[in-house]
Amino acid sequence: MTTRVRPSNKRCAVIGGSGFLGRHLVEKLLDRGYSVSVFDIRQSYELPGVAFHLGDLCDKQALLPAMKDVSLVFHCASPAPASDDRGLFERVNIQGTRIVIQACIEAGVQKLVLTSSASVVFEGTDIKNGREDLPYAKKPIDYYTETKIEQEKLVLEACDKEKGLLTVAIRPHGIFGPRDPQLVPILVDAARRGKMKFIIGDGTNVVDFTFVENVVHGHILAAERLRPDSPICGKPYHITNDEPVKFWDFMSDVLVGLGYAAPRYHLPYALVYGLALLLWLLALILRPLVSFKPTFTPMRVALAGTHHYYNCERAKQDLGYKPVVSLKDGIARTVQSYPHLRQGA
Ligand SMILES: NC(=O)C1=CN([C@@H]2O[C@H](COP(=O)(O)OP(=O)(O)OC[C@H]3O[C@@H](n4cnc5c(N)ncnc54)[C@H](OP(=O)(O)O)[C@@H]3O)[C@@H](O)[C@H]2O)C=CC1
Ligand SMILES: CC(C)CCC[C@@H](C)[C@H]1CC[C@H]2C3=C(CC[C@]12C)[C@@]1(C)CCC(=O)C[C@@H]1CC3
Secondary structure (H helix, E strand, O other): OOOOOOEEEEEEEEEEEOOOOHHHHHHHHOOOOOOOEEEOOOOOOOOOOEEEEEEOOHHHHHHHHHHHHHHEEEOOOOOOOOOOOOHHHHHHHHHHHHHHHHHHHHHOOEEEEOOOHHHHHHOOEEEEEEEEOOOOOOOOOHHHHHHHHHHHHHHHOOOOOOOOEEEEEEEOOOOOOOOOOOOOOOOOOOOOOOOEEEEOOOOEEEEEEEEEEHHHHHHHHHHOOOOOOOOOOOOEEEEEOOOOOOOOHHHHHHHOOOOOOOEEEEEHHHHHHHHHHHHHHHHHHHOOOOOOOOOHHHHHHHHHHEEEEEHHHHHHHHHHOOOOOOHHHHHHHHOOHHHHOOOOO
């Protein structure tokens, strides 16, 4: 007879734990007394109390040791949204997520918390105060969004009290904070190349940006509230700063905080979107000959020129969620954490 060790409630695994969000999550979990296994394709740091397992999440045999005696798994790995590699997104976000679910079931994991994205409902048109019951985007703008939709469906459908696996999806929006490899670095790179003089559209579009510690807080609340009798099983939850802000005010605050000029001149949205589509097509056609990555992709232009902010009442009601860091403090802490990206550095 084989005896199964009951996983400790304070042992968890973070898939994607070397990444931006993953590492912040690991640090908070350690603070809260969890012991943590990180599974990632790379190791980006060392911390006492963290065991690293390196491998590709599409490889179940590589995943299983990271889930040994673990009751709770966070899945926050994904290829970077800026990539244009459809095959990679399908392999990691769709096939890989199926494998993560199978591995959880085999390893006797009780709870799986997925980092999804509020963008699963975004298709380039305004979303104002969007709730979780909005339909998934029918025409997602990029492969990242297309595969995040499938990934979320897979994880939520895998919620099965009989089989003993409970699942929930967190949908953050526009995560920023110290060590973010995307938002601030891309913005500063564009500013240094003189591309941030322009506002796309009339500059009044309102969006959500979410400080990374609030996203972590939402994940941990969801994990701790996920029980067979709780209403959160198999549901998605928006997690934002709950302080929608004008996109171009946020960009200006970050740029000015780092010593760059705020964008001033307006360009028509339709013109910039058309040009971005054209460039994207050109990059696709020329890929066998030359490789170039346009700064202004159709997705970025759509995000920069439309309203996209989300209601997080469901998270407040069911998870007891409330942001722990304000937008103002989040921006100040973020700006302070990038001395090397300051103008003149
Ligand atoms: N940043 C944002 O604004 C938002 C992010 N999200 C979601 O949050 C999650 C975390 O994002 P973020 O922290 O920004 O991203 P990061 O790229 O910083 O972190 C993702 C981590 O997963 C790793 N990874 C990628 N592919 C694999 C694989 N096949 N096997 C194992 N590990 C892999 C990455 O490695 P490598 O770097 O080598 O690829 C990286 O370490 C993602 O699921 C993303 O979709 C949702 C909403 C907004
Ligand atoms: C060049 C400028 C027009 C824009 C520079 C900033 C952008 C790089 C970021 C502004 C909004 C961000 C965002 C994401 C990535 C970085 C931005 C485009 C996501 C696409 C990351 C992954 C998600 O799930 C949704 C995010 C929405 C906001």
